[in-house]
Amino acid sequence: MQQIYDVVVCGGGLAGVCAALAAAENGAKTLLIERNAFPGGNATAALVSPFMGFTHEPEISRDEYGFKVYGWQKYLNSGIFPRIIDRLRGEGGMSKLSTPFSADPEILKYVLESMLVEAGVELLYAAQVCGVEKTAAGSLFTIEAVECLCKEGLRQFAGRRFIDATGDADLTSCAGGSFLMGDENGTTQAATLMFLIDNVDEAQVTTYRQAHPEEFEDSDYGTVSGFTSQIATAAGRGELPEHIRRFVLFRLPEQGRYAANITHYYEINATVSESVTKAAIELRAQMMQVFRVMRRDLPGFANAYISASGSYPGIRESRRIAGVTYFTVDMLRECPVPEKYLALCSYPVDLHMKNAPANNMHTMGLFGIPEGTCIHREFTNLYAAGRNLSTDRLVHSAIRVMGVVASIGESVGRLCLRK
Numbered sequence: 001m002q003q004i005y006d007v008v009v010c011g012g013g014l015a016g017v018c019a020a021l022a023a024a025e026n027g028a029k030t031l032l033i034e035r036n037a038f039p040g041g042n043a044t045a046a047l048v049s050p051f052m053g054f055t056h057e058p059e060i061s062r063d064e065y066g067f068k069v070y071g072w073q074k075y076l077n078s079g080i081f082p083r084i085i086d087r088l089r090g091e092g093g094m095s096k097l098s099t100p101f102s103a104d105p106e107i108l109k110y111v112l113e114s115m116l117v118e119a120g121v122e123l124l125y126a127a128q129v130c131g132v133e134k135t136a137a138g139s140l141f142t143i144e145a146v147e148c149l150c151k152e153g154l155r156q157f158a159g160r161r162f163i164d165a166t167g168d169a170d171l172t173s174c175a176g177g178s179f180l181m182g183d184e185n186g187t188t189q190a191a192t193l194m195f196l197i198d199n200v201d202e203a204q205v206t207t208y209r210q211a212h213p214e215e216f217e218d219s220d221y222g223t224v225s226g227f228t229s230q231i232a233t234a235a236g237r238g239e240l241p242e243h244i245r246r247f248v249l250f251r252l253p254e255q256g257r258y259a260a261n262i263t264h265y266y267e268i269n270a271t272v273s274e275s276v277t278k279a280a281i282e283l284r285a286q287m288m289q290v291f292r293v294m295r296r297d298l299p300g301f302a303n304a305y306i307s308a309s310g311s312y313p314g315i316r317e318s319r320r321i322a323g324v325t326y327f328t329v330d331m332l333r334e335c336p337v338p339e340k341y342l343a344l345c346s347y348p349v350d351l352h353m354k355n356a357p358a359n360n361m362h363t364m365g366l367f368g369i370p371e372g373t374c375i376h377r378e379f380t381n382l383y384a385a386g387r388n389l390s391t392d393r394l395v396h397s398a399i400r401v402m403g404v405v406a407s408i409g410e411s412v413g414r415l416c417l418r419k
Helices: 014-025 080-090 105-119 170-174 202-211 228-236 273-297 329-334 393-399 402-418
Strands: 004-010 030-033 122-124 128-137 140-150 153-164 179-181 195-198 223-226 247-251 258-260 305-309 319-321 341-345 367-370 382-384
Touching: 004 014, 004 402, 014 030, 014 080, 014 105, 014 153, 014 402, 030 153, 080 105, 080 402, 105 122, 128 153, 128 170, 140 170, 153 170, 153 402, 170 319, 170 382, 195 273, 202 223, 228 273, 273 305, 329 393, 341 393, 341 402, 382 402, 393 402
Parallel strands: 004 030, 004 153, 030 122, 153 382
Antiparallel strands: 128 140, 140 153, 179 319, 195 258, 195 305, 223 247, 247 258, 341 367
């Protein structure tokens, strides 16, 4: 007899992990399906280690390298994500002081997996969603089972509720559900290949920053964002892509270790394998262009080396479901915090588009994401968790960050049990 799960979560990124934990901790028999052999999604596979959008706290002081030091009292959303942060800090996987926003991806894999196992979530790795069985329920559809391509072949997993936490809304697409994609022409935000740089001499970097403050942005996230003179010289020689204006480096917990957020591929369609392939090839080439300039020209980088690059490009935008509620910027302005919301967010609009201004980020203030954005309007039991919610792309660009999608996932994991 086929086992029937109370909740089947497809996708093991931060949103999927938090959805699965919330469901399991509320007594649901929960299955989490993930295509990699570890959880974390973009945060681990793509090395998108900076955590943003989960805390709201004024500046306290600065550390020895000039980075801002923050308190940890004021989380925007309570619940599972703060527990993840506490576990990371306990394992040495997140700085306790100046850069609380950057996590060690290997320790993050362990922390997330341990929490899932402890909660009794059944894990299935190396499985890719590729289809569903559904039945008609009046004007709506009900998903009865999800089909996955596993190492041993095609398998089906039956459930009562299904959460699409794939990021790209793969489950929704496989089910024939309606979705939106990018702008009016289907164009999406750029993808980035993150990479880790080790053995940076932080004292030399700090000395240079202090001597040339005009070259650097003053960031709230413990980053080094600048080196504009070296970039201009290298770009003038044709050694760097045109889009690079600053080297953005997020400081990791370990001394002299940074995550580089620099490369961009603008023509990507993350739902087409050939497009992802082209993006990966181009982004790796960009990574090496950048690193050659770093080692040759940047103070503190002469002995640095690349210790890792993302196993998958970091995808910012793809499909967004057609939900019961379509959340727009105009709705946000009229009612910033609705009565029923999935999570609070204070991250700004952040569109990585080819023709966008060099710094297009502008805040929309504190706002809540309506519950109806996670419920697919054509199904009785299909929910979205993560960046694939039913929103316009301006709102999407603000809610797609790690701290927010984790809290969205937790709320969806609880909400689906009430339906």
